[in-house]
Amino acid sequence: MRINIPYEFKQTDVLRQELGKFSFVENTTLSSGCPGMINHRFGTSEGDHDFTVNCIYVGDKYLNTMGIELLDGRDFLEGDLNKACLMNEEAIKQYGWENFEGKRCNIGKEGELEVIGIINDFKFASYHQSIEPLALIYDGAGYGNVLSVRLNAGNKEEQTNQIMKVWKSLSPDEPFSFVFYDDFFQSFYTREESLASSITFFSLIAIVLTCMGILGQIFMICFTRVKEISIRKINGARVSEVLLLLNSDFLKWFVLAFLVATPVSWFIMRDWLKNFAYKINLDWWIFALAGLVALFIILVTVSWQSWRAATRNPADALRHE
Numbered sequence: 001m002r003i004n005i006p007y008e009f010k011q012t013d014v015l016r017q018e019l020g021k022f023s024f025v026e027n028t029t030l031s032s033g034c035p036g037m038i039n040h041r042f043g044t045s046e047g048d049h050d051f052t053v054n055c056i057y058v059g060d061k062y063l064n065t066m067g068i069e070l071l072d073g074r075d076f077l078e079g080d081l082n083k084a085c086l087m088n089e090e091a092i093k094q095y096g097w098e099n100f101e102g103k104r105c106n107i108g109k110e111g112e113l114e115v116i117g118i119i120n121d122f123k124f125a126s127y128h129q130s131i132e133p134l135a136l137i138y139d140g141a142g143y144g145n146v147l148s149v150r151l152n153a154g155n156k157e158e159q160t161n162q163i164m165k166v167w168k169s170l171s172p173d174e175p176f177s178f179v180f181y182d183d184f185f186q187s188f189y190t191r192e193e194s195l196a197s198s199i200t201f202f203s204l205i206a207i208v209l210t211c212m213g214i215l216g217q218i219f220m221i222c223f224t225r226v227k228e229i230s231i232r233k234i235n236g237a238r239v240s241e242v243l244l245l246l247n248s249d250f251l252k253w254f255v256l257a258f259l260v261a262t263p264v265s266w267f268i269m270r271d272w273l274k275n276f277a278y279k280i281n282l283d284w285w286i287f288a289l290a291g292l293v294a295l296f297i298i299l300v301t302v303s304w305q306s307w308r309a310a311t312r313n314p315a316d317a318l319r320h321e
């Protein structure tokens with residue numbers, strides 16, 4: 001859970017102490033900024049290479065609370081206050097360092113900081129962006145605006161209500177503003193989810209309307225070619241030959257539509273995927289599978305009526321005509 005701390009809120013330490021009394025609270029930590037909400041960025045350089053480092057000013061227990069993996073080095077100690085930082089793998093890579101031992105960097109409000117460890121490249125922004133350099137700077141989060149609370153498994157609604165009661169007892173006039181990190185990150189993709197739902201809905205409508213149109217066409221074809229079908233059967237035509245005769249025109253139009261739609265859809269999807277730093281490859285089999293599904297739908301729609309026409313008694317058909 002991420003609890004937003006108002007600027008003039010003076011009881012953060014008391015709040016943490018009260019929350020720590022709950023059995024369902026595993027850990028709490030304070031920070032200025034958080035994953036998904038970076039408040040500080042500093043320009044830096046290494047040789048001729050200039051780049052930007054995202055910074056989160058943190059207090060104690062930050063790694064444990066947030067579940068961030070420490071790949072090398074050590075966690076913060078009390079003596080590291082305003083003197084040390086942890087960097088992610090991408091930051092180390094941007095600096096061009098083989099290891100962090102004895103390294104210092106000129107980021108942060110306090111000038112040079114000692115790098116005491118490397119953390120994993122966790123995602124602190126949406127998947128529209130690639131992972132960027134990040135530094136966790138240990139300043140005790142004296143001006144922290146985010147209290148992160150790790151909760152044990154349980155009734156989330158009941159846990160939230162109990163935390164809210166503590167907040168109201170400490171600050172009855174301040175609104176309790178919170179969000180769960182998973183919901184927060186999921187909100188980054190609301191647009192994509194809405195787009196996916198819309199595409200699915202309109203695709204189903206398009207398929208139904210297409211099937212109705214194709215069904216109407218095959219009805220008309222079978223109706224206008226009753227004599228031709230009957231005469232062909234009398235002259236020895238097999239059912240498979242009649243089916244091929246009736247379905248061939250639809251197959252030709254399908255092939256033409258597939259040849260037009262494939263490059264257009266590839267171009268549109270490629271352009272849309274440019275918005276994401278992490279994306280799938282548009283392999284040929286994706287379009288081939290879509291084509292096979294469309295072909296199956298067409299054949300099922302057409303073959304039902306064409307089979308009835310091909311298996312009808314030619315004598316009855318001609319007598320009716």
